Amino acid sequence: MGDLNSDRLSGPGEFGLIRKLTSGLLRHHPSTRLGIGDDAAVLDYAGFNIVVTTDLLLEGVHFDLDYVPLRHLGYKSVIVNLSDICAMCAVPLQITVSLGISPDMGIHEVEELYNGIRLACNRYSVDVIGGDTSASRSGLTISITALGAARQGQLVYRKGARPGDLICVTGNLGAAYLGLLFLQRESRLSKENPDFSPNPDAYPYLVGRQLKPEAQTDLVDHLLSRDIRPTAMIDLSDGLSSDLLHVCEASGTGSRIDCDKIPLHDETVRFSEEIQASPLVAVLNGGEDYEILFTAGQEDVKIISEIPGVTVIGSMTEGKAGNWLILPDHSTVPMAAGGWDAFRVR
Amino acid sequence: MGDLNSDRLSGPGEFGLIRKLTSGLLRHHPSTRLGIGDDAAVLDYAGFNIVVTTDLLLEGVHFDLDYVPLRHLGYKSVIVNLSDICAMCAVPLQITVSLGISPDMGIHEVEELYNGIRLACNRYSVDVIGGDTSASRSGLTISITALGAARQGQLVYRKGARPGDLICVTGNLGAAYLGLLFLQRESRLSKENPDFSPNPDAYPYLVGRQLKPEAQTDLVDHLLSRDIRPTAMIDLSDGLSSDLLHVCEASGTGSRIDCDKIPLHDETVRFSEEIQASPLVAVLNGGEDYEILFTAGQEDVKIISEIPGVTVIGSMTEGKAGNWLILPDHSTVPMAAGGWDAFRVR
Numbered sequence: 001m002g003d004l005n006s007d008r009l010s011g012p013g014e015f016g017l018i019r020k021l022t023s024g025l026l027r028h029h030p031s032t033r034l035g036i037g038d039d040a041a042v043l044d045y046a047g048f049n050i051v052v053t054t055d056l057l058l059e060g061v062h063f064d065l066d067y068v069p070l071r072h073l074g075y076k077s078v079i080v081n082l083s084d085i086c087a088m089c090a091v092p093l094q095i096t097v098s099l100g101i102s103p104d105m106g107i108h109e110v111e112e113l114y115n116g117i118r119l120a121c122n123r124y125s126v127d128v129i130g131g132d133t134s135a136s137r138s139g140l141t142i143s144i145t146a147l148g149a150a151r152q153g154q155l156v157y158r159k160g161a162r163p164g165d166l167i168c169v170t171g172n173l174g175a176a177y178l179g180l181l182f183l184q185r186e187s188r189l190s191k192e193n194p195d196f197s198p199n200p201d202a203y204p205y206l207v208g209r210q211l212k213p214e215a216q217t218d219l220v221d222h223l224l225s226r227d228i229r230p231t232a233m234i235d236l237s238d239g240l241s242s243d244l245l246h247v248c249e250a251s252g253t254g255s256r257i258d259c260d261k262i263p264l265h266d267e268t269v270r271f272s273e274e275i276q277a278s279p280l281v282a283v284l285n286g287g288e289d290y291e292i293l294f295t296a297g298q299e300d301v302k303i304i305s306e307i308p309g310v311t312v313i314g315s316m317t318e319g320k321a322g323n324w325l326i327l328p329d330h331s332t333v334p335m336a337a338g339g340w341d342a343f344r345v346r
Numbered sequence: 347m348g349d350l351n352s353d354r355l356s357g358p359g360e361f362g363l364i365r366k367l368t369s370g371l372l373r374h375h376p377s378t379r380l381g382i383g384d385d386a387a388v389l390d391y392a393g394f395n396i397v398v399t400t401d402l403l404l405e406g407v408h409f410d411l412d413y414v415p416l417r418h419l420g421y422k423s424v425i426v427n428l429s430d431i432c433a434m435c436a437v438p439l440q441i442t443v444s445l446g447i448s449p450d451m452g453i454h455e456v457e458e459l460y461n462g463i464r465l466a467c468n469r470y471s472v473d474v475i476g477g478d479t480s481a482s483r484s485g486l487t488i489s490i491t492a493l494g495a496a497r498q499g500q501l502v503y504r505k506g507a508r509p510g511d512l513i514c515v516t517g518n519l520g521a522a523y524l525g526l527l528f529l530q531r532e533s534r535l536s537k538e539n540p541d542f543s544p545n546p547d548a549y550p551y552l553v554g555r556q557l558k559p560e561a562q563t564d565l566v567d568h569l570l571s572r573d574i575r576p577t578a579m580i581d582l583s584d585g586l587s588s589d590l591l592h593v594c595e596a597s598g599t600g601s602r603i604d605c606d607k608i609p610l611h612d613e614t615v616r617f618s619e620e621i622q623a624s625p626l627v628a629v630l631n632g633g634e635d636y637e638i639l640f641t642a643g644q645e646d647v648k649i650i651s652e653i654p655g656v657t658v659i660g661s662m663t664e665g666k667a668g669n670w671l672i673l674p675d676h677s678t679v680p681m682a683a684g685g686w687d688a689f690r691v692r
Binding site for chain 1: 374377394399
C-alpha cells in the first residue's frame with residue numbers, strides 16, 4: 001500500500017494512484033472540455049463554461065475535532081472548494097454538501113457545522129443546491145462539490161505559463177500551517193499536563209488562517225475588471241513548492257523564486273522563531289494557505305502591482321533551467337516538492 | 347439524536363434534518379433554478395439545463411464488504427447517481443468520484459473498485475471529470491456527484507402529477523431488497539456455521555439486482571424519441587411507498603395502486619414464499635430497485651404501452667382522497683411510508 005497508509009495522500013502517493021486508477025477512462029462527450037488534472041474540471045455548454053471541483057474531508061485525516069470548532073470546519077469545507085474554482089479564474093456559484101454524521105454527534109453539533117457552511121455560502125454568494133445526509137459508523141465525513149461559471153476565454157489553466165512570466169501570489173504564505181502547528185502543540189500540552197492552560201490568543205492571525213481561510217474571489221474580480229488574463233493559475237493548498245511545481249510541469253517551464261520577496265505575516269516570523277524553524281519551510285511545504293499563485297506577462301507588471309495584496313515573488317524560466325530558490329544570501333537551492341509530511345511537529 | 351443513529355437516515359429522520367439544516371439558506375443566483383427537494387438540482391445556463399445530484403456511500407452503513415464485491419460496489423455507486431439524473435428525464439454526462447480508502451484496503455482492491463466505476467461509465471457513456479482520493483482512518487467512503495443535461499422544457503419534476511394520471515413503473519419491483527436479504531442471510535449462516543456452504547446461485551436474479559442495478563437511461567431515450575413528457579418522475583430507491591408518496595406530496599395528489607398489477611420477478615415471488623413474507627413488503631418498503639416511477643396523462647396510455655418494460659400500476663387521484671393500495675381481494679389498505687427499517691431479517 002505504501003503511500004495509501006500515510007495521513008494524507010500527497011505527492012507521488014495520491015497523484016500516482018489517481019493516474020493509475022483513471023487510466024483507461026474514455027471521454028464520451030464533447031461537453032467535457034477538461035477532466036482530471038487541473039484545479040477543477042471544465043464543461044462547455046453552448047458558450048458557457050462550467051467548472052466543477054470536489055473535496056472529501058475525513059475526520060482524523062483532514063481535521064481533528066479536538067481543536068477545530070465545527071462552525072469553522074463547515075466554513076473551511078466550503079472555502080477549500082471555492083478556492084479551486086477561483087484558481088480557474090471562474091466565479092463560484094453553487095455547491096452540493098454531503099455529510100456522514102458520526103454516532104457521537106448531536107443535532108446541535110450538526111447545526112453548528114451547517115452554520116459554518118451557511119456563513120461561507122452567504123459570504124461568497126454561493127447556493128447550496130443539494131447533498132446527501134447519512135449516519136456514519138465512525139467519524140464525520142464531509143464531501144462538497146462546487147460549481148462555477150466563466151465566459152468563453154475567461155478560464156486560466158495550470159498549463160499556460162511561459163518563460164519570462166512573473167510569478168505572483170496573493171496575501172501572505174505559511175501562516176495556515178503554522179496555525180495548525182500551534183493548535184496541535186496547545187492540544188498536546190493540554191493533554192500531557194492538566195495544569196497547562198492553552199493560550200489561543202498568542203497567535204490569533206495564524207489560528208485564524210488555519211481555522212477560517214478565505215477564498216480569493218476578490219482576485220478574480222480584480223483580474224476580470226482590469227481585463228488581465230494570467231497565463232497560469234493554481235491555488236496554494238499543498239505548499240508553494242508542490243503547487244508551483246504543478247504549474248511548471250503543466251507549462252513545461254522552470255522557475256526562480258526570490259525568497260526575500262515571499263510575503264510573510266509578522267506572526268509567521270515570530271512563531272517560526274519560537275519553534276526554531278525557518279518560516280520558508282512552512283511556506284514551501286506547509287499548505288492550506290488557499291492563496292492564489294498566478295503567472296502573467298512582464299507587460300502586465302504595472303497593472304498587477306495595483307491589485308491589492310498581490311506580490312511578485314519570482315519568474316518563470318525555460319524548462320531545462322529547472323526550479324530554484326534564491327536565498328537571502330543570493331545562494332540558490334533547488335526547489336523540490338516537499339509535501340505535507342516533510343515538516344511535522346511530533 | 348434519534349434517527350441520526352439509525353443505520354440509514356430515511357423517512358422523517360433524514361428529511362426532517364435536511365430541512366432543518368438547510369432552512370435559511372439563501373438563493374443568490376438566477377442560474378440556480380431548483381435546489382434541494384427533487385431527485386437532482388437544476389441549473390439554468392443560457393438555454394441549457396444542467397442537473398446535479400450527489401450520493402455519499404459509507405462502509406457499514408450503505409454497504410457491507412462481507413458480501414459486496416468491490417467491482418460491483420464501484421458499479422452501483424455510479425448507477426445510484428445516474429438513476430437520479432434519469433429521474434429528472436435528463437441525460438447523464440459526467441461524474442466526479444471521491445474516495446476515502448480504508449487502511450486495510452490494498453491497491454488491487456482500490457483498482458477493483460475503480461474497475462466497476464469505469465465499467466459503469468463506459469456502459470452509460472459517462473465521463474469521470476474529477477474527484478478526490480484520500481486515506482480514511484476507518485471504512486471505505488465513496489462520494490459521487492453526477493451531472494446531466496437537458497434541453498429547456500425536457501425536465502420532469504416530482505411535482506407535476508395530476509388527478510387521473512396513470513402511474514407507471516419500469517422493470518419489476520422488490521427484487522433488489524430481497525437480494526440483499528438473501529446475501530445477508532447467507533453471510534450470517536456462513537459465520538454461524540463453518541460447515542454451511544453458501545449458494546450464490548439460488549437466486550441469481552435477486553443477487554444481481556442488489557449488486558449490479560442499472561440506470562433507466564433507456565426509458566429517457568424512449569420518452570424523448572416518442573416525445574412523451576411524463577407529468578412527474580422519481581427513481582425507486584427507497585421503496586414504492588416512500589417514493590410514490592414523495593410524488594403525491596409534491597404534486598398535491600392522492601393515489602391508488604393496484605397490487606395485482608405490480609410487476610414481480612419469479613425469484614421475487616419464490617424467495618418471498620421461502621421466507622414467508624409477502625413480496626409486497628419488499629416492493630413497498632425495500633428500496634434500491636433503481637427503476638423509475640412516472641405519471642402520465644390517460645391520453646398517452648397507448649404510446650406508453652409500447653415502451654418496453656413499462657407497466658401501469660395505478661392512477662393518481664385528488665389529494666384529499668389519500669393514498670391507497672388495492673389488494674388482490676379488492677379490499678383497500680392505506681399506503682404509508684414504511685421506510686427502510688420496517689422490514690428487516692434479524
